[in-house]
Amino acid sequence: MKSDASRPSSLEPRALKIVADENIPLVRECFAGLGDVVTLPGRSLTADDLAGADVLVARSVTKVNKELIQNSSLKFVGTCTAGCDHIELPALKEQGVGFSNAPGCNARSVVEYVLCALDILAERDGYCITGRTVGIVGKGQVGGRLYRALQALGVRVMANDPLLEAEAGVELVELDELLERCDVIALHTPLTTSGDYPTYHLFGEQQLLAMKHGTVLINAGRGAVVDNRALLNVLKARDDLSVVLDVWEHEPEVDPELLELVDIGTPHIAGYSLDAKVTGTVMVYQALCRFLGLPARTSQQDLTPLPPLMKLDFTGTVDADQAASVAMRATYDIRRDDALMRRLLKMEPEARKLAFDFMRKNYSERREFSTLKIDASRSSQEVQQRLQALGFDVLDE
Numbered sequence: 001m002k003s004d005a006s007r008p009s010s011l012e013p014r015a016l017k018i019v020a021d022e023n024i025p026l027v028r029e030c031f032a033g034l035g036d037v038v039t040l041p042g043r044s045l046t047a048d049d050l051a052g053a054d055v056l057v058a059r060s061v062t063k064v065n066k067e068l069i070q071n072s073s074l075k076f077v078g079t080c081t082a083g084c085d086h087i088e089l090p091a092l093k094e095q096g097v098g099f100s101n102a103p104g105c106n107a108r109s110v111v112e113y114v115l116c117a118l119d120i121l122a123e124r125d126g127y128c129i130t131g132r133t134v135g136i137v138g139k140g141q142v143g144g145r146l147y148r149a150l151q152a153l154g155v156r157v158m159a160n161d162p163l164l165e166a167e168a169g170v171e172l173v174e175l176d177e178l179l180e181r182c183d184v185i186a187l188h189t190p191l192t193t194s195g196d197y198p199t200y201h202l203f204g205e206q207q208l209l210a211m212k213h214g215t216v217l218i219n220a221g222r223g224a225v226v227d228n229r230a231l232l233n234v235l236k237a238r239d240d241l242s243v244v245l246d247v248w249e250h251e252p253e254v255d256p257e258l259l260e261l262v263d264i265g266t267p268h269i270a271g272y273s274l275d276a277k278v279t280g281t282v283m284v285y286q287a288l289c290r291f292l293g294l295p296a297r298t299s300q301q302d303l304t305p306l307p308p309l310m311k312l313d314f315t316g317t318v319d320a321d322q323a324a325s326v327a328m329r330a331t332y333d334i335r336r337d338d339a340l341m342r343r344l345l346k347m348e349p350e351a352r353k354l355a356f357d358f359m360r361k362n363y364s365e366r367r368e369f370s371t372l373k374i375d376a377s378r379s380s381q382e383v384q385q386r387l388q389a390l391g392f393d394v395l396d397e
């Protein structure tokens, strides 16, 4: 998706005016060396806010379209996100504006979100994820990492991705077959409305009804990949399904009836580990430096703080399921996000929208599994292997 255009000779780095979304962590620290950084709320950004700006550093909440940029002096737009459905790429191309997103910056964070959700549901419903079959729709940065993580955990996994070629060791299936065979379905496609395989409402009534009895459906891609109205109707009729929604059609609006019926609901924060956010900021900074033909002086290492929880010790008595749950919940307890989200249920529509954005803006610091060192030297090999497969930093001897 990265498509840096070549740098126009008129663009002097010292004179840059950089408009950035105020909710991009470390954006000042990262970009200050390139010019003046002005931070503004991204959701309400207007063409007037871009007066005199050379660079826009955005997030998924800003619709970067022709109307926003046509009278601007922008030379470069970056979005510190993986998804690009908020960016009208032809409009940027038409005006010769350079562009970069941050592919894969938060893929690991989303994978951990999915693993944590499954851990909670498996405990609640009394099964072990290793005995289930998981289907991944969209095997890109997120889906591919999730595929490998589940394989490493010994879970049966298959994927649907019509844009991919066959690959050794990967079971690619048609969507109908995936719906028929999988106990868990995780959606990780972009939101698209054109092309041979558009994903808008990919999961409508027909697909939702075709899911097996007891299926767990997880959407941490984009809300409108699932027809939310159809999902609501299907959930009213089928209480065997479990649903985890991180993303919602029409965000920041959330349908309270749907929220009430899902098993885990969160405010579009699956990719919100601090590690992912810093990576996203740094990737866009580096892309801008490339565009300007300048060396990148700030690195991810310079910016990432130490995690608040650095070490965990296990004794010999813990089994692999217990160890995995304890370690995962010590780094990220998804139930907390779900509980906060349910406060929306008591609010009026306008307050609900504001609260959705507030939760995202004030999201508590969450770190990825790899930041936690675990001393499992007194535990069984099974425990050590499980923790390693999950991506923790395991001391095993």
Ligand SMILES: NC(=O)C1=CN([C@@H]2O[C@H](COP(=O)(O)OP(=O)(O)OC[C@H]3O[C@@H](n4cnc5c(N)ncnc54)[C@H](O)[C@@H]3O)[C@@H](O)[C@H]2O)C=CC1
Pocket (backbone or CB within 6 Å): 082, 083, 084, 103, 104, 106, 107, 110, 137, 138, 139, 140, 141, 142, 143, 160, 161, 162, 163, 164, 188, 189, 190, 191, 197, 198, 199, 202, 220, 221, 222, 246, 247, 268, 269, 270, 271, 272
């Ligand atoms: N909830 C959150 O916080 C986050 C959400 N996302 C969303 O997840 C999406 C996926 O992220 P990445 O894996 O990084 O993107 P990616 O571009 O690496 O992978 C997307 C995959 O979906 C496949 N795909 C496209 N159309 C499809 C279709 N009709 N059926 C099945 N597969 C299809 C593509 O071939 C590709 O392999 C992003 O576009 C973004 O919208 C990404 C990161 C965080």
Ligand SMILES: O=C(O)C(=O)[C@H](O)COP(=O)(O)O
Pocket (backbone or CB within 6 Å): 059, 060, 061, 080, 081, 082, 083, 084, 106, 268, 269, 270, 271, 272, 360
């Ligand atoms: O990267 C993406 O795509 C996402 O969905 C992000 O996690 C959303 O991040 P923000 O736009 O809220 O910064």
